[in-house]
Amino acid sequence: MRKPIIAGNWKMNLTIKEAVKFVEDIKYEVSGTDVESVICAPFTFLKDLKGAVEGTNIKIAAQNMHFQDSGAFTGEVSAPMLKEIGIDYCVIGHSERRQYFAETDETVNKKLKQAFKYDIVPILCVGETLEERETGKTNEIVKSQVVADIAGLDKALVSKLVIAYEPIWAIGTGKTATSKQANEVIAYIREVVKDLYDDEVSENIRIQYGGSVKPENVQEIMNEDDIDGALVGGASLKAADFIKLVNF
Numbered sequence: 001m002r003k004p005i006i007a008g009n010w011k012m013n014l015t016i017k018e019a020v021k022f023v024e025d026i027k028y029e030v031s032g033t034d035v036e037s038v039i040c041a042p043f044t045f046l047k048d049l050k051g052a053v054e055g056t057n058i059k060i061a062a063q064n065m066h067f068q069d070s071g072a073f074t075g076e077v078s079a080p081m082l083k084e085i086g087i088d089y090c091v092i093g094h095s096e097r098r099q100y101f102a103e104t105d106e107t108v109n110k111k112l113k114q115a116f117k118y119d120i121v122p123i124l125c126v127g128e129t130l131e132e133r134e135t136g137k138t139n140e141i142v143k144s145q146v147v148a149d150i151a152g153l154d155k156a157l158v159s160k161l162v163i164a165y166e167p168i169w170a171i172g173t174g175k176t177a178t179s180k181q182a183n184e185v186i187a188y189i190r191e192v193v194k195d196l197y198d199d200e201v202s203e204n205i206r207i208q209y210g211g212s213v214k215p216e217n218v219q220e221i222m223n224e225d226d227i228d229g230a231l232v233g234g235a236s237l238k239a240a241d242f243i244k245l246v247n248f
């Protein structure tokens, strides 16, 4: 049985003060469920947020990390630095990183390996553009991303991985893939994982949907068999909405 996982990806929003208040506002409201709550926050918030969630079951994630332990990489943050403050998860390969910061499947693959080396669970993002969907290439694109991104990872690690299927055309646009469309692609990703590994891994791996998820549509999305959670951007910025998302 896969534990549902709702992750709020704050992107480059809020302040430390607002972030800590957010945790204060949600902590009792999200703790009574069997849903895992994750907050993906900017680097400068992480230490304060780790303190704020102490004693709760809320997990804190970074939104990116470098694939080397240390070195001359100005402006970057490493996995051991994140581990030093007890970070549990890290978003890797978000489409905004791929689009604006030239991330490739090759760097994403290195980052996944690096995260697992430090016992940080990656939330791997994959998804197609509108043009790719309209030309019927969704499965092909998503498969090529998944295959390249998890190459060389052994089955024990892939079982722990979280994948977020985020069609790029549905991110921040208000256009949600229908729950059926999302489930079809997510079921297909599960098949890809099964072909690469085995039934057990494909049954264990958690796969989220992301793209304009909000309190009004989360339940319909979560009702789908293959969807194990949501990676939520805009609608995760208000505590009241996040509480509704986790208690879908």
Ligand SMILES: O=C[C@H](O)COP(=O)(O)O
Residues within 6 Å of the ligand: 009, 094, 166, 170, 171, 172, 173, 174, 210, 211, 212, 213, 231, 232, 233, 234, 235
């Ligand atoms: O990481 C989250 C996704 O990019 C979705 O963002 P959104 O919920 O604002 O569409």
